[in-house]
Amino acid sequence: MSKELTDIQSKILNFLIEQKVEKGISPSLAEIADRFGYKNRATVQQHLQSIEKKGYIKKNPKRSRSIELTLGDKYFFPRPILGEVAAGNPLTIYxxxxxxxxxxxxxxxxxxxxxxxxxxxxxxxxxxxxxxxxxxxxxxxxxxxxxxxxxxxxxxxxxxxxxxxxxxxxxxxxxxxxxxxxxxxxxxxxxxxxxxxxxxxxxxxxxxxxxx
Amino acid sequence: MSKELTDIQSKILNFLIEQKVEKGISPSLAEIADRFGYKNRATVQQHLQSIEKKGYIKKNPKRSRSIELTLGDKYFFPRPILGEVAAGNPLTIYxxxxxxxxxxxxxxxxxxxxxxxxxxxxxxxxxxxxxxxxxxxxxxxxxxxxxxxxxxxxxxxxxxxxxxxxxxxxxxxxxxxxxxxxxxxxxxxxxxxxxxxxxxxxxxxxxxxxxx
DNA sequence: ATATTTACCATACAGTTGTATGGTATTTAT
DNA sequence: ATAAATACCATACAACTGTATGGTAAATAT
Structure with missing residues (x-):
């Protein structure tokens, strides 16, 4: 199974992230459907299943608004940046x-x-x-x-x-x-x-x- | 109206905070009831109304798991320390x-x-x-x-x-x-x-x- | 003494939620 | 050519959600 998201799946994932940023909670299927103009929650449901299969999210079955982002592992908060790291030529870090x-x-x-x-x-x-x-x-x-x-x-x-x-x-x-x-x-x-x-x-x- | 929370209200508020920090979303009324051993969601509902009246939270009507904490951004999370600052003789900072x-x-x-x-x-x-x-x-x-x-x-x-x-x-x-x-x-x-x-x-x- | 507040319970209800099932159309891969 | 994946739709349903209403009991305040 490919781990690559399709365009639409990617957009939905982004929406999930966006919502978590702004509201702090995942949207419901209905809200996602709304946002993307879907007339049916089932469409979203299937997209989410695909995204989950590819490992980008995790759903707690039966639990509303409980999509977890498995992009790393956990809570993003506003956080200070410690210093600079080099991915190319090393820079100084603290x-x-x-x-x-x-x-x-x-x-x-x-x-x-x-x-x-x-x-x-x-x-x-x-x-x-x-x-x-x-x-x-x-x-x-x-x-x-x-x-x-x-x-x-x-x-x-x-x-x-x-x-x-x-x-x-x-x-x-x-x-x-x-x-x-x-x-x-x-x-x-x-x-x-x-x-x-x-x-x-x-x-x-x-x-x-x-x-x- | 006093702005002081009763013991129970306080505990519920703490639970809300706890859940938000740990899971990122507010619990549902049922979950709160569960946690405190209430047999009925209405009990929680009324506590939340009181807490809201006192200004500690805000509920988005009809929206599940959408309790907002109105304490501002008053929570402490584990955070990195950036460096050292000098209050007397300046030290190096980054x-x-x-x-x-x-x-x-x-x-x-x-x-x-x-x-x-x-x-x-x-x-x-x-x-x-x-x-x-x-x-x-x-x-x-x-x-x-x-x-x-x-x-x-x-x-x-x-x-x-x-x-x-x-x-x-x-x-x-x-x-x-x-x-x-x-x-x-x-x-x-x-x-x-x-x-x-x-x-x-x-x-x-x-x-x-x-x-x- | 009596009104208020606090703390719970039960029942009811409409709207929401996640899920299941079955279907169509288009694109992509073999 | 045909199978598979993608992208949508509709309908149905049980569980869950928040809310509303009404009630009991105890403590506190007036």
Whole structure:
């Protein structure tokens, strides 16, 4: 049995994926039929059988909206990209960044945000300590006093943001560190996003409240 | 109206979340009833109405398995850490890795997997192109012909894996690239994981057209 | 004391769902 | 030339789905 999908099967598979992206669940046979203008669910049914036979999906019999995509094996979520890999000539990758943490299930986290581990203690007065993981939401607009992640000449910092005319100041909470003042036009400077949360492993109390 | 959930409502909400994370779809009323030992769906129905009234979920009327969680995107999932940021003295970070993509939301993906963007065209005949994002599932066991990510002297490659006696060969699909042959004992060599998926942004068309 | 909320049950119903079966027409392979 | 695969249609059905309605019992609030 060929594992190649026909055009139509391919389109249906794409629709399945699309729906999972947008709605989070598989469509029903009727919905697929609708989408492709079929007057009958049986047509879809047969296409799905073919697609399943070829191994692209798996259906839980009798269960509605339960088509599994077996394209790899599991849940796609918005996820950060760790680095670059080479398929041709090797490029540099960041092996150390292959690190995952288990975060609690009920804390806020925008889907497109990513995590960074904090080193250093300049924000300890804002209750962010070395070793903490900050949740960063990508964006461009910030309010004075918000904690942001900025990149300056290939280094990244977590600081409080203050907008001045013609420049941006990045303050540490900790007095030992001088504010960083950057010209607005400095092309080596870029603010990546807003820190929307902090996570700390190992029994310590979470300090999200103080983040405001 | 209080926005606080009762114990039972809370448990049901948790179950909803749990199911969404694990299966990607909401359970049906019957399934919830089953799980909590209710003999009747109506009981669940009423709990859901309460939960909805309190703003924690939203139901698409008449649509099966379509409970939306309105907690925003407030769930934590296992996520990779990109690198290290400095709050005090800047440390090195991987600026290029501060990049996020929207992946199909509720398709399955191993929770501990991570993403890498592919550069180069050596796998284009396997329909992985430069710029694509591959989903990598960490692991140690691979079958011949599977596409893996390997690290060789601080560089990473995406290649097809072939096990030989005493060595491992990494092949490109593209004939222009020579296979890489590595001794099994080479300590500078390590296979990171298996490529379980590919994701491509840009436009509406997804990978499957090319999959055939 | 009495009204409200919470937590369950039963029954009923129409619409949806996946599945089964049988059929036609066209293209592709042998 | 004929078998096989592809792409659709129609009808039928049992199980499932969400919803509606009405009821009981206990706890809580007024």
């Amino acid at each position: 092996p150390d960044s292959i690190d995952t943490i288990q975060l609690p299930t009920i804390v806020k986290m925008p889907m497109d945000s990513f995590l960074l581990r904090v080193k250093g203690d300049s924000l300890k007065d804002a209750y962010i300590f070395s070793g903490d993981v900050v949740i960063v939401k990508p964006g461009n607009e910030f309010l004075d006093g918000q904690i942001v992640v900025a990149i300056l000449d290939d280094s990244a910092v977590v600081k409080r943001y203050y907008r001045k005319s013609g420049s941006i100041e990045l303050h540490s909470e900790n007095q030992d560190y001088q504010p960083i003042i950057v010209d607005l036009n400095d092309s080596n400077f870029r603010i990546v996003g807003l820190v929307v949360g902090v996570y700390r492993t190992m029994g310590k109390k979470s300090l999200n409240n103080q983040l405001s | 600026p290029d890795s501060i990049d996020t993509i929207q992946l199909p939301t509720i398709v399955k993906m191993p929770m501990d997997s991570f993403l890498l963007r592919v550069k180069g065209d050596s796998l284009k005949d396997a329909y992985i192109f430069s710029g694509d994002v591959v989903i990598v599932k960490p692991g140690n066991e691979f079958l011949d012909g599977q596409i893996v990510v390997a690290i060789l002297d601080d560089s990473a490659v995406v290649k097809r894996y072939y096990r030989k006696s005493g060595s491992i060969e990494l092949h490109s699909e593209n004939q222009d690239y020579q296979p890489i042959i590595v001794d099994l004992n080479d300590s500078n060599f390590r296979i990171v994981g298996l490529v379980v998926g590919v994701y491509r942004t840009m436009g509406k068309k997804s990978l499957n057209n090319q999959l055939s």
